[in-house]
Amino acid sequence: MINKLLILSLFSLLVYTSCTNQKKNIHQENTSNNQVKAYKQIAFEKFGSDTIFIFSPEENYVLCTKAIDKSSGNPNALTEFFVYDTDNKEILYEDKIPGAIISWNTNTDLLIIKQKGIITSPEDNGKISYLINIKTKKRKETTKNNY
Numbered sequence: 001m002i003n004k005l006l007i008l009s010l011f012s013l014l015v016y017t018s019c020t021n022q023k024k025n026i027h028q029e030n031t032s033n034n035q036v037k038a039y040k041q042i043a044f045e046k047f048g049s050d051t052i053f054i055f056s057p058e059e060n061y062v063l064c065t066k067a068i069d070k071s072s073g074n075p076n077a078l079t080e081f082f083v084y085d086t087d088n089k090e091i092l093y094e095d096k097i098p099g100a101i102i103s104w105n106t107n108t109d110l111l112i113i114k115q116k117g118i119i120t121s122p123e124d125n126g127k128i129s130y131l132i133n134i135k136t137k138k139r140k141e142t143t144k145n146n147y
Contacts, residue, residue: 039064039084042091047080058107060087061134065102076115083110083134093134108135111142 039062043051047066054063065081081102082094097114105111109131116128131140 038089039086042082042084046082054104056104056107061085061092061107063102063104063110093132093137095132105131109133109140 039053040051043053043064047064050067052065052067054065055061056063062084063081064084065079068077068079076099078096078098079100079102080096083092084090085092093110097112100112100114102113103111111129111131113127113129115126119126129142131142132138133140
């Protein structure tokens with residue numbers, strides 16, 4: 001009799017804990033789906049369906065850029081982008097830069113590489129680069145020039 005009571009108690013405890021964990025997982029899944037829907041919806045409204053999403057190294061920011069049509073032949077086509085903070089659910093930084101390649105340098109710095117106007121020497125590759133801190137929105141020139 002005691003064994004049956006013990007087994008029944010353990011079984012009830014097992015059922016209860018599995019139901020509790022299932023509710024937590026559903027809540028976490030819904031929260032992450034809402035975050036995904038938020039930045040993807042904003043990107044769709046701004047850029048249409050041709051959007052590229054690149055997460056920061058720590059994955060708490062996402063860089064959303066409009067895919068550039070390479071067939072247009074315009075090397076200075078506008079690169080439109082924004083950075084979305086997935087923790088605070090807001091756009092931190094937004095810009096349009098002609099002919100730019102944008103990537104993450106650190107978790108809060110974007111590396112911008114673009115074509116400059118006039119090439120001044122044979123050693124010059126025609127590219128300039130700078131960093132933009134998405135929190136302070138300040139620009140910092142870089143000396144890196146091997147793109």
